[in-house]
Amino acid sequence: MAMLEFDEAAARNIQRLYSTPDIVRQRAEVLGLLAPQPGEHVLDVGSGPGFLVMSLADAVGSSGAVHGLDSSASMNAVARELTSSRPWVSIDEGDATALPYPDAAFDAAVSTQVYEYVADIPGALADLRRVLRTGGRVVILDTNWDSVVWHAADRERHLRIMTAWEEHLVHPRLPCTLAGHLRRAGFRVTGRSVIPLFNAAYDVDTYSAQSMTVIGRFVTGRQGITAADVDAWMADLRERGAEDDYLFSVNRYCFVAVAQ
Numbered sequence: 001m002a003m004l005e006f007d008e009a010a011a012r013n014i015q016r017l018y019s020t021p022d023i024v025r026q027r028a029e030v031l032g033l034l035a036p037q038p039g040e041h042v043l044d045v046g047s048g049p050g051f052l053v054m055s056l057a058d059a060v061g062s063s064g065a066v067h068g069l070d071s072s073a074s075m076n077a078v079a080r081e082l083t084s085s086r087p088w089v090s091i092d093e094g095d096a097t098a099l100p101y102p103d104a105a106f107d108a109a110v111s112t113q114v115y116e117y118v119a120d121i122p123g124a125l126a127d128l129r130r131v132l133r134t135g136g137r138v139v140i141l142d143t144n145w146d147s148v149v150w151h152a153a154d155r156e157r158h159l160r161i162m163t164a165w166e167e168h169l170v171h172p173r174l175p176c177t178l179a180g181h182l183r184r185a186g187f188r189v190t191g192r193s194v195i196p197l198f199n200a201a202y203d204v205d206t207y208s209a210q211s212m213t214v215i216g217r218f219v220t221g222r223q224g225i226t227a228a229d230v231d232a233w234m235a236d237l238r239e240r241g242a243e244d245d246y247l248f249s250v251n252r253y254c255f256v257a258v259a260q
């Protein structure tokens with residue numbers, strides 16, 4: 001069955017999910033690691049709703065250029081609307097494995113939560129290396145889905161749901177192998193770090209509460225999971241919140257590298 005589709009409904013969900021303070025904080029950390037400078041040309045691979053593109057645009061200023069590249073027309077529509085006031089931004093439709101740019105076009109590139117959806121990692125990283133100048137910097141962030149801690153009273157049902165959720169992407173554990181992939185693609189890895197998303201209480205404006213809906217919708221009908229299972233799973237998690245024994249965390253792994 002198909003992976004998560006980045007259609008119009010998903011674009012709206014992701015816009016909401018990525019506006020939560022958890023992800024705002026993550027973006028600030030990623031931006032700090034990339035350290036974009038005024039006048040630089042920067043690429044965001046899989047730019048989605050365009051929030052990071054906006055921050056990059058403000059960092060490089062009008063003497064620089066920012067390209068957001070995404071394969072989803074719906075995502076690009078959202079990103080174009082957001083960035084329309086920054087004419088030095090371009091939102092381009094294309095695939096991470098066939099970047100529509102000349103060789104050495106960029107000083108820096110970033111990609112958050114994208115390569116885990118891309119089947120051909122060696123091909124995608126080789127093309128990323130091609131479009132960066134030698135010495136260009138890259139920051140890649142992906143989730144390792146083994147890192148999820150989520151307190152559910154019915155653990156067996158919870159694990160069935162999280163197992164079905166792994167169908168939403170190609171590489172649920174990409175961070176385990178990303179450093180090697182980067183090295184083989186012609187990068188020197190200069191930094192590895194972890195950004196935990198941690199929700200100690202149930203609150204609608206958090207990553208976990210927003211994800212619950214996305215996960216529930218995706219897993220319904222997969223691996224024998226019914227709508228009733230999903231309703232009960234969500235009720236269980238909300239009850240953890242009401243009883244003050246809610247706990248969620250997941251790790252995002254950041255790789256900083258330089259094109260050699």
Ligand SMILES: C[S@@+](CC[C@H](N)C(=O)[O-])C[C@H]1O[C@@H](n2cnc3c(N)ncnc32)[C@H](O)[C@@H]1O
Pocket residue numbers: 006014018045046047048049050051052069070071072075094095096097111112113114117118
């Ligand atoms: C989870 S979203 C992350 C969006 C954005 N990077 C962020 O962190 O806000 C994943 C994005 O990757 C895009 N994507 C997935 N596979 C892609 C591919 N092969 N080429 C380009 N974009 C892709 C999707 O359309 C979607 O916008």
